[in-house]
Amino acid sequence: MxxxxxxxxxxxxxxxxxxxxxxxxxxxxxxxxxxxxxxxxxxxxxxxxxxxxxxxxxxxxxxxxxxxxxVPDADADEVRALFELRTALECAAAELAASRRTDVDLVRLQEVCAESRRNYRAGQPFPYRLDLAFHQTLIDAARSPRIAEQVRLVQQRVVLLRSALDDDPPHQHASMDDHDELVKAVADGDAAAASTVMRRHLSRVCAQMLTSLNH
Amino acid sequence: MxxxxxxxxxxxxxxxxxxxxxxxxxxxxxxxxxxxxxxxxxxxxxxxxxxxxxxxxxxxxxxxxxxxxxVPDADADEVRALFELRTALECAAAELAASRRTDVDLVRLQEVCAESRRNYRAGQPFPYRLDLAFHQTLIDAARSPRIAEQVRLVQQRVVLLRSALDDDPPHQHASMDDHDELVKAVADGDAAAASTVMRRHLSRVCAQMLTSLNH
DNA sequence: GAGTTGTCAACTGTCGACAGTTGGCAGTTT
DNA sequence: AAACTGCCAACTGTCGACAGTTGACAACTC
The missing domain is CATH 1.10.10.10 (Winged helix-like DNA-binding domain superfamily/Winged helix DNA-binding domain)
Incomplete structure (x- = not known):
């Protein structure tokens, strides 16, 4: 430990x-x-x-x-390369989570999603903290220590590049929908769906990052 | 000096x-x-x-x-966890390679496979060197620097655990068949097939490692 | 004036030495 | 004899100082 x-x-x-x-x-x-x-x-x-x-x-x-x-600074190619890695890791994690999740994992995931919704309805911006918490919870549900380790490192590097990310409401909304859909796939134990949704989600986030990088 | x-x-x-x-x-x-x-x-x-x-x-x-x-010593759980990570990374790499490979990438892959066959027919054992070379070539064809970086690290850790691996001929043969099949999928640009074959291949290698760990 | 060379300050790379902690061993107690 | 206690050696963690390298600026040449 x-x-x-x-x-x-x-x-x-x-x-x-x-x-x-x-x-x-x-x-x-x-x-x-x-x-x-x-x-x-x-x-x-x-x-x-x-x-x-x-x-x-x-x-x-x-x-x-x-x-x-x-301190490395943001770069379009770097963002793409990093998200290819993140996608590889988190899609695998999503698959594993779908087949290994316990009921308490599920409750935790729904909890995070619910809190995100409350926050959003209250007019407050979707805090990155909750996004991180969601992905973290999902990773833990996958129960693969070496994958979790790497995901944590990659997410850190994403946070580092995140200075250039303006969180517009549409993007936040889409992210929350993705999260909900992910929870559903994980709840159903549908590994393929979980992987697909995760890939789409991360692809969206990556695109968002690239556009706000070019402003 | x-x-x-x-x-x-x-x-x-x-x-x-x-x-x-x-x-x-x-x-x-x-x-x-x-x-x-x-x-x-x-x-x-x-x-x-x-x-x-x-x-x-x-x-x-x-x-x-x-x-x-x-120096960490081999452990069944560690082997499994490590191969989950390796599978996540190399399957993604195989997919990317299938869609990005150039013709020279293909030639290089076939070259390595051919050399493996020659070596095997000559009665010599399938050297781990060639197995590593194959995977390395495939990774390079994926053109994803951050994924390549991580794969290199994971493969190192696998080499470290490899002391307990006895390379019996049936396993060697199966590995070479897997490699050939992978090259075919990559040549066809069939990302899904490449991923599937890679997963099966690594699953086989992992199982082999676990059994030779228990004797 | 443009390019080259000489010089210098700042910083990194490296070293040897000291201090704090850990595990083990001997001696003592019950 | 088993368990506890105090001591000791070995090793890691840390520090301050020295040496080598780099980039920038100034002086010099053409």
């Missing part, structure tokens, strides 16, 4: 840096200065270097020899 | 260690002593630590706080 408490400074640094990268506090394209960040975190360069290497292995930073670490 | 492709000592250490882990020179279950290995490689603990962390992120080592890095 992953250590609940990151005792090591490197582990803490990973958490802090990941947060800063994902929230855009360290903007895409910018460089990470080792001594500067080390001082800011109050640690030495050793643990920080390990943290940087770790985040690089997750795809949240790119390493350039003798130049340092950079 | 030798002018290496990887200038950094950490990069070199990664290559050397990866080789030693994959060949079983460092046997599964054993621990990696930082000072000992550092001395053996003639480098300091800093770069070595980064190398160890890198290999851990690839799944070739597992890290235990305050205890060090260990």
């Amino acid at each position: 992953t250590p609940p408490l990151h005792l090591s400074l490197a582990g803490q640094a990973v958490d802090v840096l990941r947060e800063q990268v994902l929230t855009g506090e360290i903007p895409p394209g910018s460089r990470v200065n080792e001594v500067e960040v080390a001082q800011k975190l109050g640690i030495s360069r050793g643990p920080l270097r390990e943290a940087i290497r770790h985040l690089a292995s997750e795809g949240l930073l790119t390493l350039v020899p003798h130049r340092g670490a950079f | 030798t002018p290496p492709l990887h200038l950094s000592l950490a990069g070199q250490a990664v290559d050397v260690l990866r080789e030693q882990v994959l060949t079983g020179e460092i046997p599964p279950g054993s621990r990696v002593n930082e000072v000992e290995v550092a001395q053996k490689l003639g480098i300091s603990r800093g770069p070595l630590r980064e190398a160890i962390r890198h290999l851990a992120s690839e799944g070739l080592l597992t890290l235990v706080p305050h205890r060090g890095a260990f």
Whole structure:
């Protein structure tokens, strides 16, 4: 299991840096200065270097020899390539979830969908948090630890690119419909349908991302 | 000294260690002593630590706080989980390859298959090298860099577990047949067939691995 | 003035040393 | 003899400092 408490400074640094990268506090394209960040975190360069290497292995930073670490910025080709990977993983997860889900998995999924609807009706924007929660719940229902691991990493990278995503209401509505349809397929144990719907869903999200990238 | 492709000592250490882990020179279950290995490689603990962390992120080592890095050993559940991931990735790759392959991709695939047959008829065992080459060629034909990246990592982890795999002739023959069938599907541009065959192929390989794990 | 070369500051890559933690062993107790 | 306790060696986690490389700017040549 992953250590609940990151005792090591490197582990803490990973958490802090990941947060800063994902929230855009360290903007895409910018460089990470080792001594500067080390001082800011109050640690030495050793643990920080390990943290940087770790985040690089997750795809949240790119390493350039003798130049340092950079936050990768969005790029159409990268978005497409990333979504091909995400589609491969999440479609497989959807299939597995359809055949392995328990009843409590189903309840959890419906719960998330219901909360999304409530939120939407209340006029509030569909929070990305709930979208993530839905996919996370589905992944867990698939009960495939290695796939779950990879999906988590890919979703992180998607979040990183998400700065360029404007969530217009039509897109939100379509996403919620997709989610509902997915839950139905999973409930029926229809693996093929789950995979198909997931593919269509992700294809839609990818297209949305590409258009809002070009604005 | 030798002018290496990887200038950094950490990069070199990664290559050397990866080789030693994959060949079983460092046997599964054993621990990696930082000072000992550092001395053996003639480098300091800093770069070595980064190398160890890198290999851990690839799944070739597992890290235990305050205890060090260990080479993970085979386990039935792990094999199954890993092959679920591999199946997800390679089936998607097979689909993409079927729709994107060029004629030279096709030639390369047929080349590898032909060499496998020659090798088999010559009475020599089907070398794992050729199996890897086939899958690698197929992945490249899919032209999806992020998927290719992940497949490479997963295949590495499979190689790591492969110590327990006895390649009996029937299995080799079946594998070659699968490969031929895959090439046919890819040649026809039949994505669905490519995916189906790949799934069956990997399912067979996984089963073979599980049985030779239990003897 | 354009291009080339020399110089420099900043930063990464690397190292050796110290501190904190872990697991095991010897000695002691019941 | 089994279990508990305290100590010890080994190892990891961390740090500060030094060396090598890179990119930029200035000086110089044509």
